[in-house]
Amino acid sequence: MTLEDKIDKNRLPQHLAVIMDGNGRWAKKKGLFRSKGHENGTKAVREVVEACAKLPIPNLTLYAFSTENWNRPKLEVDTLMRLLVSSLKKEIDTLIDNDIKLNAIGSLQSLPKKVYNELFDVMDRTKSNSRMTLTLALSYGSREEITKTIKEISLKVKNNLISPSDIDEEMINNHLYTHDLPDVDLLIRTSGEQRISNFLLWQIAYAELYFIETLWPDFTKEHLFEAILNYQNRERRFGKTSEQLYP
Numbered sequence: 001m002t003l004e005d006k007i008d009k010n011r012l013p014q015h016l017a018v019i020m021d022g023n024g025r026w027a028k029k030k031g032l033f034r035s036k037g038h039e040n041g042t043k044a045v046r047e048v049v050e051a052c053a054k055l056p057i058p059n060l061t062l063y064a065f066s067t068e069n070w071n072r073p074k075l076e077v078d079t080l081m082r083l084l085v086s087s088l089k090k091e092i093d094t095l096i097d098n099d100i101k102l103n104a105i106g107s108l109q110s111l112p113k114k115v116y117n118e119l120f121d122v123m124d125r126t127k128s129n130s131r132m133t134l135t136l137a138l139s140y141g142s143r144e145e146i147t148k149t150i151k152e153i154s155l156k157v158k159n160n161l162i163s164p165s166d167i168d169e170e171m172i173n174n175h176l177y178t179h180d181l182p183d184v185d186l187l188i189r190t191s192g193e194q195r196i197s198n199f200l201l202w203q204i205a206y207a208e209l210y211f212i213e214t215l216w217p218d219f220t221k222e223h224l225f226e227a228i229l230n231y232q233n234r235e236r237r238f239g240k241t242s243e244q245l246y247p
């Protein structure tokens with residue numbers, strides 16, 4: 001029985017989020033430039049995207065570039081942006097073949113024109129696909145997202161469109177970049193770091209967290225299946241007692 005066969009297809013996470021970390025360290029270990037780590041990271045992206053679509057996991061969100069990543073050396077930022085354009089061009093057929101819809105979250109207007117245009121082109125060409133929604137978090141920061149949400153809601157209050165008592169969790173949710181996605185069920189971070197790094201703070205309120213030492217370019221579908229099996233063995237109580245869940 002393979003790892004994949006052991007997965008209960010009726011209890012798959014409905015939203016899997018991944019912090020793809022460790023590209024730089026992977027390259028350093030091999031005596032290569034950091035850019036080689038990012039290049040090899042794209043192979044892991046393809047493997048994970050295809051495996052998730054096959055299961056299927058209906059929503060996969062990948063942290064590709066954070067608001068803080070703009071502070072990296074310009075050369076590295078440029079390499080990452082170039083890699084994004086070439087990957088989007090290269091992967092469009094994979095997305096279409098696997099019935100995957102591309103989505104993006106983050107402060108997208110901060111992206112270079114070339115990236116922005118390619119991204120919106122691929123999103124447009126895959127908009128009717130329905131097997132899986134693949135969301136790329138690009139120039140994404142959770143604090144930026146929450147700040148934007150507060151500004152938008154405040155403006156509605158100021159213009160008397162709503163009153164403060166109308167503000168509830170659903171309204172906040174509806175203003176987030178992720179408004180059309182369910183809450184995250186499982187969050188995976190590679191490379192051994194055990195932190196969230198400004199990713200989906202609101203949306204992971206009740207997510208199961210899974211940290212793995214493997215560096216992102218070495219991450220395979222077997223690692224993914226192990227993470228899902230681990231997730232399926234957890235008891236998600238959402239504040240209740242175990243007895244309430246299984247009377």
Ligand code: IPE
Pocket residue numbers: 020021022023024025026064065069080191216
């Ligand atoms: C993740 O790998 C990719 C991005 C953040 C864009 P890193 O580039 O952070 O790799 P490490 O953490 O330095 O090894």
Ligand code: IPE
Pocket residue numbers: 019020021022063064065066069193195197
């Ligand atoms: C988080 O990784 C962002 C992405 C994976 C895109 P970082 O490598 O930027 O995070 P920190 O700086 O180690 O927290």
Ligand code: MG
Pocket residue numbers: 021022023
């Ligand atoms: Mg890192």
